[in-house]
Amino acid sequence: MLHAVWNACKFVGVAIPVSITFLDNVGSVARVHGSSMWPTLNGERSNSPDYVWLNSFATRNFTVERGDIIAFTSPTDPNRVLIKRVVGLEGDIVQSSSTRYSNLRIRQGFVWMEGDNKDKSMDSNTFGPVPRGLVLGKASLIIWPPARFRRLKTEADRSYPSVLVENGFATTKNQPAFTSPKISPTSPSDVPTGVFASDDSADGIKT
Amino acid sequence: MMRLPTGLLFGPFSSVLLSVARYASGSFTSRLSSPRLANGSSKSWRLLKATIKYGCIMYVVNNYIVDFFVCIGPSMEPTIQSHDVVITEHISQRFGSLRRGDLIVARSPINPTSFICKRIVGLNGDLVYDENLHLVKVPRGHVWLEGDNARDSVDSRRYGKTLADSRNCYHYRLTPAL
Numbered sequence: 001m002l003h004a005v006w007n008a009c010k011f012v013g014v015a016i017p018v019s020i021t022f023l024d025n026v027g028s029v030a031r032v033h034g035s036s037m038w039p040t041l042n043g044e045r046s047n048s049p050d051y052v053w054l055n056s057f058a059t060r061n062f063t064v065e066r067g068d069i070i071a072f073t074s075p076t077d078p079n080r081v082l083i084k085r086v087v088g089l090e091g092d093i094v095q096s097s098s099t100r101y102s103n104l105r106i107r108q109g110f111v112w113m114e115g116d117n118k119d120k121s122m123d124s125n126t127f128g129p130v131p132r133g134l135v136l137g138k139a140s141l142i143i144w145p146p147a148r149f150r151r152l153k154t155e156a157d158r159s160y161p162s163v164l165v166e167n168g169f170a171t172t173k174n175q176p177a178f179t180s181p182k183i184s185p186t187s188p189s190d191v192p193t194g195v196f197a198s199d200d201s202a203d204g205i206k207t
Numbered sequence: 208m209m210r211l212p213t214g215l216l217f218g219p220f221s222s223v224l225l226s227v228a229r230y231a232s233g234s235f236t237s238r239l240s241s242p243r244l245a246n247g248s249s250k251s252w253r254l255l256k257a258t259i260k261y262g263c264i265m266y267v268v269n270n271y272i273v274d275f276f277v278c279i280g281p282s283m284e285p286t287i288q289s290h291d292v293v294i295t296e297h298i299s300q301r302f303g304s305l306r307r308g309d310l311i312v313a314r315s316p317i318n319p320t321s322f323i324c325k326r327i328v329g330l331n332g333d334l335v336y337d338e339n340l341h342l343v344k345v346p347r348g349h350v351w352l353e354g355d356n357a358r359d360s361v362d363s364r365r366y367g368k369t370l371a372d373s374r375n376c377y378h379y380r381l382t383p384a385l
Contacts, residue, residue: 014260017267024270062319078348109317133319 027055027137030071032083036115036122040069041083041139043148051144052083052152054137062132064089064111066166067156069139072113075127083139084123085155088112093165096125103164109133114162125162271297276312278324282354286310287324305330305350313352325352 032041032050041050054071064070064086074080088094094112095102106112110129115121124130142148274295278287287293287310295312305311307327315323329335329351337343345351 014264018260018263020271021263021266024266074348076346076348107317109315109319131316131319133314133316135319 024056025060026057027053029143030054030081030083030137030139035120036117037069037083037085038117038120040085040116040152041142048145050142050148052139053141053143055140056137058138058140059135062135064132064135064138065154065156067154067158069152070113071136071139072130073134073136075130075134081136082113082122084113084115084121086111087114087124087160088129088163088166091167092163094124094162095164096162098125100125101128104129111135112162114160273297276322276324282356283310283324283326284356286326286355293324307333311350311352313350323352325354327351328353 030052032052035042041052043050052069059070066086066089068086069083070086071081071083074082088106089111090106090108092112093103093105095104097118106129110131112124113130114123114125118125139152141152142150274297276293276295278291278293279289281289293312299305305327307330309327310324311327312322312324315321327350329345331345331347331349333345333351334342335345335351343351
């Protein structure tokens with residue numbers, strides 16, 4: 001009897017760490033709440049939410065690409081996990097849909113996230129650039145309900161109204177008031193103070 | 208100030224050591240000499256399974272319980288000298304007991320794959336001075352970090368408030384400079 005209990009304890013003592021290691025490093029399943037990523041996620045306005053496969057291996061060094069759908073810890077509430085699309089990377093100049101941030105250059109170590117459904121999305125337009133260290137995983141598949149099973153593609157080519165300057169080149173829409181030549185790469189010395197630059201002149205743009 | 212996690216070295220090393228020790232201790236019974244054991248699994252397969260098992264256990268221990276870091280750089284002198292080995296624990300942070308004055312290891316906001324070791328100077332709601340002597344209010348979910356060596360430390364005074372997410376952990380000094 002005791003032998004069986006001990007064997008069960010040994011099994012659990014191994015199964016739990018192996019599962020945790022798998023969930024942290026390979027991937028996990030997540031349920032999507034809300035309509036901030038409509039129509040990509042939770043597209044049908046039915047009662048059943050989408051379940052996605054979060055690929056943690058793809059973001060193993062906190063690497064993200066433009067157009068990825070990423071799950072990340074909320075910068076305003078560490079107990080919540082949000083899922084949005086990466087729209088701007090380091091070095092890009094963005095403008096939020098509200099007037100809160102205009103001509104903000106994304107600093108090293110941060111990304112700009114937006115939901116596909118702009119009206120109902122609490123994203124970088126609300127709380128500014130998101131540190132890459134909060135990234136948890138990349139949503140690569142919708143696995144439930146079966147009718148909505150599909151791969152979620154990285155939409156890198158899509159043009160995003162918020163991004164004014166991308167990789168050093170102005171996007172064709174939303175021409176900013178200044179002419180923007182190629183932006184030189186971020187140097188470690190060029191780190192403005194404060195994440196939320198309410199004063200636009202604080203963000204120096206190198207020409 | 209950058210940090211090297213030595214837990215990564217301890218993890219695989221100890222897992223291999225433990226699995227080899229178990230293997231050598233004879234718990235596989237007397238059929239060690241034959242390349243295939245009676246139940247059909249080979250020695251190397253069992254060694255691999257044991258390595259995976261102990262590797263996962265070490266991963267969980269390192270990331271959720273206890274971990275070792277090597278601190279490099281002068282930004283925490285005299286509290287921590289360069290090349291001190293520190294032991295960190297993750298448990299207090301899960302219970303939410305981060306306090307002003309605690310030493311923490313966090314992920315650098317500039318480069319999330321590297322670590323920084325600083326002291327918590329401001330918590331949610333505090334007012335702190337930044338590099339330009341502007342008053343900053345620390346918002347919810349953030350901490351303000353500063354190194355003890357005020358003259359030589361890149362910290363929150365430079366890059367603003369830092370997020371207190373689950374990847375931060377406490378640390379205590381373990382050994383002086385090796």
